[in-house]
Amino acid sequence: MAEKELIFQIKNLQMWFPIRKGFMRKTTGHVKAVDDVSLDVYKGETLGIVGESGCGKSTLGKTIMMLNNPTGGQVLFNYEGQFKDITKFTSQELFQFRKKVQMVFQDPYSALNPLKKIYTAFEEPLKVHGVSSKEERERIMEDVLKMVNIQPDYLLRYPHEFSGGQRQRLCIARALEVRPEVLICDEPVSALDVSIQAQVLNLMKKIQKDLGLTYLFIAHDLSVVQYMSNRIVVMYLGKIVEIADSRTLYDEPLHPYTCALLSAIPVPQIRQEKKRIVLPGEVPSPIRKPTGCALHPRCPHCMEKCKQVDPVLSRYKDGEHLVACHLYGKED
Ligand code: SF4
Numbered sequence: 001m002a003e004k005e006l007i008f009q010i011k012n013l014q015m016w017f018p019i020r021k022g023f024m025r026k027t028t029g030h031v032k033a034v035d036d037v038s039l040d041v042y043k044g045e046t047l048g049i050v051g052e053s054g055c056g057k058s059t060l061g062k063t064i065m066m067l068n069n070p071t072g073g074q075v076l077f078n079y080e081g082q083f084k085d086i087t088k089f090t091s092q093e094l095f096q097f098r099k100k101v102q103m104v105f106q107d108p109y110s111a112l113n114p115l116k117k118i119y120t121a122f123e124e125p126l127k128v129h130g131v132s133s134k135e136e137r138e139r140i141m142e143d144v145l146k147m148v149n150i151q152p153d154y155l156l157r158y159p160h161e162f163s164g165g166q167r168q169r170l171c172i173a174r175a176l177e178v179r180p181e182v183l184i185c186d187e188p189v190s191a192l193d194v195s196i197q198a199q200v201l202n203l204m205k206k207i208q209k210d211l212g213l214t215y216l217f218i219a220h221d222l223s224v225v226q227y228m229s230n231r232i233v234v235m236y237l238g239k240i241v242e243i244a245d246s247r248t249l250y251d252e253p254l255h256p257y258t259c260a261l262l263s264a265i266p267v268p269q270i271r272q273e274k275k276r277i278v279l280p281g282e283v284p285s286p287i288r289k290p291t292g293c294a295l296h297p298r299c300p301h302c303m304e305k306c307k308q309v310d311p312v313l314s315r316y317k318d319g320e321h322l323v324a325c326h327l328y329g330k331e332d
Pocket of ligand 1: 255256257293294295296299300301302303306311324325326327
């Protein structure tokens with residue numbers, strides 16, 4: 001990427017879900033799905049977000065999209081050089097914001113109404129966003145279908161007449177109708193066969209290049225994320241533990257959690273055998289996170305300080321590689 005221009009600045013974002021119990025539905029605790037997440041997203045990049053199930057990556061995507069009402073923090077979006085905090089937006093402003101940021105969901109089967117023809121599913125968002133001319137709507141629909149290599153006459157079919165890969169391509173096309181700047185893709189290929197995954201990923205890369213889109217690419221498949229992303233964010237229990245460009249993260253991971261995660265990627269037998277790092281124990285509940293570093297009960301490098309002090313995400317050797325671990329922190 002030549003010049004880096006920010007499109008999102010996420011500051012101390014929190015998404016806590018209350019746990020209510022009893023007759024009076026009293027709040028007895030919180031599930032801290034996203035806990036104090038700060039992150040920059042640059043225009044035109046693909047930012048991969050990885051972590052185990054339940055680490056908060058999908059909730060982060062939905063909260064950036066304002067599908068969840070965040071508990072705290074800011075999400076600043078670049079409106080032609082001026083950053084506006086979308087957490088303060090009115091419903092009308094959010095409606096306009098969603099033209100700029102669209103989401104592609106994991107399950108293409110449930111993303112399309114089985115009772116409606118593709119034509120209706122594609123026409124509705126355009127009507128909602130004020131494209132009043134039928135000719136104009138049909139022109140846009142045909143354009144986006146061509147982008148995903150689906151024939152325009154398929155508009156008159158029902159979702160069940162398409163394969164899984166075609167359905168996901170339809171979902172991508174529908175998201176492109178309003179000419180967004182950012183696509184938040186939440187596990188976009190994990191419901192598809194491996195051969196179809198490659199097709200969809202390559203198509204997404206081509207569309208990104210043609211339209212200059214920014215992707216937030218959420219996935220648990222590390223190979224898929226490596227293939228797609230310029231930079232990668234690793235999450236554990238609602239927090240970011242490491243951020244680096246794709247090559248650095250895979251070649252020189254720093255955080256013990258990232259090392260364990262990457263050691264689980266299968267390698268072809270002819271290549272040198274890789275040592276698998278298995279973290280002991282289970283992922284703790286996000287309701288009762290351990291004190292200090294959340295990984296400390298499972299970390300092979302745990303020190304006394306790790307049990308008390310939560311490490312801050314900071315620059316490693318003042319570079320672009322960020323890590324939240326006392327192994328790399330400056331001495332107090
Ligand atoms: Fe392990 Fe301590 Fe680093 Fe946490 S801060 S990952 S417990 S070494």
